[in-house]
Amino acid sequence: MSSPLLEVRNLHAGLKDKQILKGVDLKINAGEVHAIMGKNGSGKSTLANVIMGREVYEVTQGEILFEGKDVLDMDPEERAREGIFLAFQYPVEIPGVSTSYFLKAAVNATRKHRGLKELDAAEMIKLVKEKMTLLKMDASFMNRAINEGFSGGEKKRNEVFQMAVCDPRLCLMDETDSGLDIDALKVVANGANTLRRPDRGILIVTHYQRLLDYMKPDFVHVMIDGRIVKSGGPELALKLEKQGYDWVEKEVAVTA
Amino acid sequence: MTDLKQFTDFDTQLKTAGPAWLGELRQRGVNRFHKVGFPGARDEDWRHTNINPIVRGSFDLAAAGSPELAESLVQKYSFGEDAAVELVFLNGHFSAQFSKLGKKCAGVTIGSLAKAAENSAEMICPQLGQHATIESSPFVALNTGVISDGAIVHIARNLTFEGVIHLLFVNTKPATNPAVSHPRVLVVAEDNVGVAIVETYAGDSGRYWTNAVTEIVCGKDCRIDHNKFQQESRNAYHTAVQHVRLDRGAQFVSHSTTLGGLLTRNDLICHMAGDGAYATLNGLVILSGEQHCDNHTLLDHAMPNCPSHELYKHVLDGAATAVFKGKILVRKDAQKTDSKQNSKGLLLSDRATFNAMPALEIYADDVKCTHGSTTGPVDDEAMYYIRSRGVSLEAARHLLTYAFAADVTRRIKVEPVRRRIETFMAEQHGLPQDLRIQDLASFDEDVL
Numbered sequence: 001m002s003s004p005l006l007e008v009r010n011l012h013a014g015l016k017d018k019q020i021l022k023g024v025d026l027k028i029n030a031g032e033v034h035a036i037m038g039k040n041g042s043g044k045s046t047l048a049n050v051i052m053g054r055e056v057y058e059v060t061q062g063e064i065l066f067e068g069k070d071v072l073d074m075d076p077e078e079r080a081r082e083g084i085f086l087a088f089q090y091p092v093e094i095p096g097v098s099t100s101y102f103l104k105a106a107v108n109a110t111r112k113h114r115g116l117k118e119l120d121a122a123e124m125i126k127l128v129k130e131k132m133t134l135l136k137m138d139a140s141f142m143n144r145a146i147n148e149g150f151s152g153g154e155k156k157r158n159e160v161f162q163m164a165v166c167d168p169r170l171c172l173m174d175e176t177d178s179g180l181d182i183d184a185l186k187v188v189a190n191g192a193n194t195l196r197r198p199d200r201g202i203l204i205v206t207h208y209q210r211l212l213d214y215m216k217p218d219f220v221h222v223m224i225d226g227r228i229v230k231s232g233g234p235e236l237a238l239k240l241e242k243q244g245y246d247w248v249e250k251e252v253a254v255t256a
Numbered sequence: 257m258t259d260l261k262q263f264t265d266f267d268t269q270l271k272t273a274g275p276a277w278l279g280e281l282r283q284r285g286v287n288r289f290h291k292v293g294f295p296g297a298r299d300e301d302w303r304h305t306n307i308n309p310i311v312r313g314s315f316d317l318a319a320a321g322s323p324e325l326a327e328s329l330v331q332k333y334s335f336g337e338d339a340a341v342e343l344v345f346l347n348g349h350f351s352a353q354f355s356k357l358g359k360k361c362a363g364v365t366i367g368s369l370a371k372a373a374e375n376s377a378e379m380i381c382p383q384l385g386q387h388a389t390i391e392s393s394p395f396v397a398l399n400t401g402v403i404s405d406g407a408i409v410h411i412a413r414n415l416t417f418e419g420v421i422h423l424l425f426v427n428t429k430p431a432t433n434p435a436v437s438h439p440r441v442l443v444v445a446e447d448n449v450g451v452a453i454v455e456t457y458a459g460d461s462g463r464y465w466t467n468a469v470t471e472i473v474c475g476k477d478c479r480i481d482h483n484k485f486q487q488e489s490r491n492a493y494h495t496a497v498q499h500v501r502l503d504r505g506a507q508f509v510s511h512s513t514t515l516g517g518l519l520t521r522n523d524l525i526c527h528m529a530g531d532g533a534y535a536t537l538n539g540l541v542i543l544s545g546e547q548h549c550d551n552h553t554l555l556d557h558a559m560p561n562c563p564s565h566e567l568y569k570h571v572l573d574g575a576a577t578a579v580f581k582g583k584i585l586v587r588k589d590a591q592k593t594d595s596k597q598n599s600k601g602l603l604l605s606d607r608a609t610f611n612a613m614p615a616l617e618i619y620a621d622d623v624k625c626t627h628g629s630t631t632g633p634v635d636d637e638a639m640y641y642i643r644s645r646g647v648s649l650e651a652a653r654h655l656l657t658y659a660f661a662a663d664v665t666r667r668i669k670v671e672p673v674r675r676r677i678e679t680f681m682a683e684q685h686g687l688p689q690d691l692r693i694q695d696l697a698s699f700d701e702d703v704l
Binding site for chain 2: 052053054055056075076077079080081085086088091092094095096097098101102105106107109110113145162166
């Protein structure tokens with residue numbers, strides 16, 4: 001049997017003086033959509049960033065396997081080329097560099113790594129145009145500096161757009177729904193939905209149910225204090241939306 | 257004790273060259289320089305720049321030298337078709353051979369200062385030395401003391417000069433002793449004039465010293481775009497003082513770029529002498545190795561309702577050092593002044609240093625003045641963001657360095673200047689030349 005797309009085992013990680021993840025176990029198979037829900041500070045964004053390889057976090061224990069390969073010794077760029085993509089909660093503004101150049105550099109770094117021919121300008125344009133339509137984006141996006149002066153919604157849309165262009169195996173979406181009005185949410189969610197594929201896994205990190213209305217997950221996990229304490233199907237997200245997190249906390253306290 | 261005479265007593269010919277009034281001006285410069293000498297180590301304005309290599313050096317007055325020696329340099333830095341007028345100076349001497357004077361038009365005088373001093377004294381005499389006074393700096397006094405040639409740009413009222421005026425000062429490697437040139441530029445724009453001027457100071461090797469002084473007089477409602485691009489030899493010394501006077505409603509934009517020189521000191525004094533004048537001072541400094549650059553700017557708000565914006569950025573690698581001292585002076589009458597200053601240093605090495613000293617001196621009560629400064633390596637968050645898309649650490653750093661500088665270069669309107677800096681950056685950082693963000697209008701054809 002082939003290995004799962006992503007397997008996180010007993011992951012402990014944190015900042016220098018603060019433990020944040022205290023033993024996370026998570027398995028995502030190709031074709032699945034998982035959602036991790038939890039309160040602020042529960043560690044769900046940290047998990048996404050540790051999987052991506054953000055260097056401020058130190059992994060003290062456990063493993064992260066991507067397609068069976070240990071990624072803990074890989075730099076973020078190596079993980080990206082292997083097929084992991086993180087849509088940022090707060091995308092960074094980079095004045096002075098156009099989105100078009102940035103995307104071309106990103107796409108070709110990954111293609112080179114996979115032994116594919118680098119895309120030339122014309123091929124890049126074709127790819128980009130197609131994905132822009134998907135996210136109802138204006139062509140001028142490409143020639144603007146990366147995220148500079150973008151509204152919150154534009155930035156999130158740009159993240160999902162880049163995700164579509166980069167063609168990853170594993171999509172990590174870190175609070176992609178925050179800061180979006182309902183129309184923008186629909187566009188972003190519908191765009192992300194088209195990325196569901198049998199050979200691709202998606203991990204959605206979110207506070208709220210509303211994104212999941214449009215992107216129905218196969219599995220929902222609840223994270224409390226650095227651990228996944230409860231897992232279930234989409235109905236779990238609905239229950240959390242209605243009843244909050246208190247009942248889970250109580251349940252965990254009883255079993256502990 | 258330094259013998260100051262060796263800096264002024266070059267030959268007797270110089271003393272008598274040109275009209276009598278110029279000789280008198282020269283003598284006043286010499287006297288002043290002999291009286292005050294070079295700034296000392298205790299002089300607050302010179303605390304961060306060691307000028308001993310100049311003070312203790314021995315310099316011959318640079319000769320024009322052979323055109324053959326200069327030809328490749330002139331070619332490299334010429335704007336070619338991009339300049340409407342290009343005056344070329346070889347080691348400070350006007351070169352008719354390399355210059356392009358453009359077509360004559362009424363009300364426009366662009367040419368050699370020495371010649372104009374002879375033929376058009378009424379145009380030069382009332383302005384020369386009136387703005388960059390010999391009292392303002394020992395380096396101005398010295399330049400004035402040996403003044404011989406340079407450029408004059410004089411544009412009569414209500415004229416908008418089409419195209420770019422390029423003043424190209426090329427310095428060749430001195431044959432034996434280090435050499436010094438003291439170029440002088442005078443720009444007089446009468447009321448309601450529009451013009452774009454570039455001063456380029458360039459050299460490729462050798463130890464020499466350029467001590468330049470520029471005076472720019474902007475009449476009422478002028479629109480002046482001034483660019484100074486410095487890429488001297490990396491063994492050269494470059495000291496430059498620029499005095500600008502803005503009359504009512506005049507708009508002045510300055511872009512100062514320093515890429516070359518071992519030791520550079522720029523003083524830019526902008527005197528807002530009329531109601532509603534508007535000054536924008538932008539600067540970009542890119543240094544490596546042992547290079548040092550010290551930029552001092554003064555925005556002197558003397559009249560009300562004047563906005564001013566200042567942005568100076570520094571990219572420092574190796575053991576390079578940069579100093580930025582930006583002073584905003586708001587005099588008693590300068591109510592409703594709106595002044596914003598920002599300076600930034602990007603340190604690409606642990607040994608590079610950036611020293612920012614904003615200074616506000618405010619005597620009016622109804623003003624808005626802000627200043628800010630940041631220094632540090634490339635931003636971690638931005639590095640992570642770029643790397644998370646598959647771009648290597650090295651490439652991400654190059655990209656962010658380019659982006660840091662592009663924040664200034666994109667404001668430059670004179671295309672050949674902007675292109676030169678972008679090419680320099682791209683070459684340094686192994687990036688393609690087509691990184692520029694296109695204008696939106698041309699987007700559809702060019703990008704998609």
